[in-house]
Amino acid sequence: ISAPILTAGRVLATPAVRQLARDLMIDIRLVSGSGAAGRVTKEDLLAHQRAQQEQRLSDAERAE
Amino acid sequence: MVVGDIAQNVQTVIIGTGPAGYVAAIRAAQLGLEVVLIERGEVGGICLHAGCISSKALIQAANAIGTLAQATEMGVELERHAFNMQKHQAWKASIQQKLTRGISALLAANGVTVVKGTALFMSEDRIAVETEQGMEYYRFEAGIIATGSRPQPLPNLPFDGLHILSSTEALRLTELPKRLLIIGGDCIGLELGTAFAKLGTEVIIACSESDILQGFDHSLVQIVKKNMRRAGITLLTQAEVCGHTIEEGTVCVTLQQGGVEKKIAADKVLVTVGRRPNTEGLDLDRAGLSTDEHGFLTTDHQGRTANRNLFAIGDVTHGPLLAHRASREGMIAAEAIAGRNSAKDMACMPTVLFTDPEIATVGLTEAEAHAQGIAVTVGQFPFAASGRALTLGRGEGFCRIIAEQDSRVVLGVHIVGAEASSLVGEAALAIEMGATLEDISLTLHPHPTLTETLMEAAADAQGIAIHVAKRR
Amino acid sequence: MVVGDIAQNVQTVIIGTGPAGYVAAIRAAQLGLEVVLIERGEVGGICLHAGCISSKALIQAANAIGTLAQATEMGVELERHAFNMQKHQAWKASIQQKLTRGISALLAANGVTVVKGTALFMSEDRIAVETEQGMEYYRFEAGIIATGSRPQPLPNLPFDGLHILSSTEALRLTELPKRLLIIGGDCIGLELGTAFAKLGTEVIIACSESDILQGFDHSLVQIVKKNMRRAGITLLTQAEVCGHTIEEGTVCVTLQQGGVEKKIAADKVLVTVGRRPNTEGLDLDRAGLSTDEHGFLTTDHQGRTANRNLFAIGDVTHGPLLAHRASREGMIAAEAIAGRNSAKDMACMPTVLFTDPEIATVGLTEAEAHAQGIAVTVGQFPFAASGRALTLGRGEGFCRIIAEQDSRVVLGVHIVGAEASSLVGEAALAIEMGATLEDISLTLHPHPTLTETLMEAAADAQGIAIHVAKRR
């Protein structure tokens, strides 16, 4: 009856951060959390996004 | 809306105005979609007219009578009381009317077109609606199936609306039954059974399982069973219905219990053995859809069915039959149709039972955590140690919290006690936020309130509760 | 404990067993400290014997009578009722006894030594305790002052315990007053006034301010005032006491209201114009301490006074006179003494008023946020639109949420309505966790419960509430 959607090894992040990850098209499972108990924060997502962009830039440079 | 040759073209068609459908309609309209919402019955669905709201009205009337007993203890002296079921129905109707009007007004304010009629599919993107004025046809860009569910009958105890009732009919009684036999030990049967018993009906509950409320933690159920006994309810477990006779307004049901036959006579029998999704008659095959063997539709994380433009939400889909699940799925489907990235990614889904006392549970039970191989820490606090609970005359029950052992992240909260339905909001937020035991125990909870039970339970799980003697 | 020449040496001495002192004692003992706890009255302090618990018992009895009126509407037919104050006192005493025994048992289980007597300071690290058996002396490594507060008298309306009462005496009445004049518009006066009015007393509340409940949001107060009027309470604002006479068991109080004199006769007068810290008679100067002009002690983020080994907690210190503040300061002081880095770093301190309906507020009000120069977004949801509130017969009130405009971080929640005292737990946790509006609105809240009001208010603040018509 009760519906535990919680599973072992879930990513800890607040509902708003989870939504932001989807909006930024980030797979939140790949983001390391800096918050308490390893919680992924909004800042972690933004940092991850920046890192991704830099990675893409340097990949593009290398390709040139 | 553009009127086409045969079918009117419309962006979004939604079938059903229960908490799934009307919420989806409002959300879709908020997001700028043009919405046609179809309903064959009354706006508001089962939830409003024969479910959550109507049952809670009856339960509250019964609780008011329960309060009288507590009031006596508190110094309030009372003379006789009686229950006028007709007056009750009038009161309930006034609430339902208020809420129905409210929803209709919201739908109108958001520009949703409501069509009265029964919908069925013509093709993958077309439906027909049988209205009083004849058939109407709509071609849609996206459709949502939110047709809900109805009571499941027992083959050898079919509903007759007079003696053998579904919950819908039981909630419409205009006279209190003298003797009520309830078949089924799920929450609907227990909620109604407890209410009728408090109102003065002699109630017998028979279920086929080894105990009522399968799936709930045993210790929560124990507290409720104690109050059921106090209310004079007889509970028969592992009892199977073999047959029945109806004579002179009395139903006599034969039950088989551990090889022994038992005959129970009652003026009404309420059968609550589950619900069945309303998916037949929709001609789903023409929309390219098929259901599972029980009639439920399978959907993805946004509510999308096998037909990419068709969504299904609420009681017609797999999952607990709960109004808040229905509404949330409605929002998510509407947002998905509007192109948003919403998803059913809830960490937990609270369940509340309006038994006596209330049960509210969210997240994992200890057993579920063990089954997933998670090592847990458990804390508990009894309502008997809460000053607020005692001054409410409601010292029974407890609040239990379950956290992952190492991280102390809260995994589940299970409350049985007064106002559990209001206390569970904090528990649900804690789980969604990824709160730890410390987050809860360090949060200042006001005194004297029942919210302290969760704080103390969280402290207890850390071995630092103030109002619990050391047990480690 | 080592018995010294004159004074026994002890690690920690705590004076007062209210929610500040006894909690500090248990926490200190949990952390391995040896604790002597001194109490001149009963274990449990004001909170248990003449405050939170006793007032809530009376309020609950009154609410039970309030429920009767709602029950009638719901279909429950009742004959006459009466209130037996003696029976009520017996019931209340049984609760107090249960809780007092509970606390004593917890203190014993934790190995705390309780000494009955009145403490005063001899020096910076020594106290004397006047017990029935004579004087006892203790030299302590750390001490905690938790001596609480007592009712503030009005110079021209001094307490006589018979006609002019403090809250303590009003709560001990064994007969319901026929006519009760309450001087003071703070929460204590309002809570008791509302309860007495519902129980059948004719209540007049006179306050010197322009309105009751100064500091609370005006719109919250309006809801409560409406129900006060319904309960037959007369409210006089900007009324100053000029004098009084007592004749044949009737007090006649002269009030000055806008230049006009008004005489009010009543059989009892309750004066609730604040409380005064119990710091006189402690010979604080010998401990190297002095109080402010009102008698309060100043402390740091851990509760430490100017004397590094002495802490002060609860009502004797600056801050709201609330039991949960007292208890939390008790924990923090105990932890500080045990060498921990605990601190009073709460983001918020909830306040609950057991008025009708209850008010629960936590965090900033709109006005406070503006005063701090914070741009805010506000959302609100009326209980009249909550199905659960309507089935409870409690459709009055609202839930308001205030968030920082850009970040959407929740800054304050203000609830007036049924079970507000239970709903505020979630709000407090939200603020402590730094939750945003989305975090709350995306958390699944069960239907039909009052927790939905917070979810909808959070959605409203984002302009996406389902059950609120668009107002933007």
Ligand SMILES: Cc1cc2nc3c(=O)[nH]c(=O)nc-3n(C[C@H](O)[C@H](O)[C@H](O)COP(=O)(O)OP(=O)(O)OC[C@H]3O[C@@H](n4cnc5c(N)ncnc54)[C@H](O)[C@@H]3O)c2cc1C
């Ligand atoms: C007695 C009782 C008590 C309950 N208590 C609770 C509770 O406390 N908490 C809780 O969360 N849940 C409770 N539930 C469950 C809750 O009512 C359901 O989960 C909820 O109503 C499901 O919403 P829905 O929108 O999916 O379907 P429904 O509410 O069933 O609405 C479906 C709507 O679709 C319409 N419809 C169906 N087929 C068609 C068609 N072909 N054309 C047009 N219209 C159609 C129906 O007329 C109906 O109005 C209770 C249920 C019952 C029976």
Ligand SMILES: Cc1cc2nc3c(=O)[nH]c(=O)nc-3n(C[C@H](O)[C@H](O)[C@H](O)COP(=O)(O)OP(=O)(O)OC[C@H]3O[C@@H](n4cnc5c(N)ncnc54)[C@H](O)[C@@H]3O)c2cc1C
């Ligand atoms: C009518 C009323 C209703 C209230 N309702 C609420 C409410 O709903 N919620 C809330 O949070 N707060 C409420 N309060 C306030 C709450 O009761 C106080 O904030 C709380 O009791 C403070 O706790 P304390 O431990 O600091 O002091 P106290 O509870 O006052 O305890 C101090 C103790 O110290 C003892 N003592 C004093 N001097 C000495 C001495 N020299 N030697 C030995 N012992 C001594 C006293 O006998 C007493 O037992 C209410 C108060 C009143 C009066």
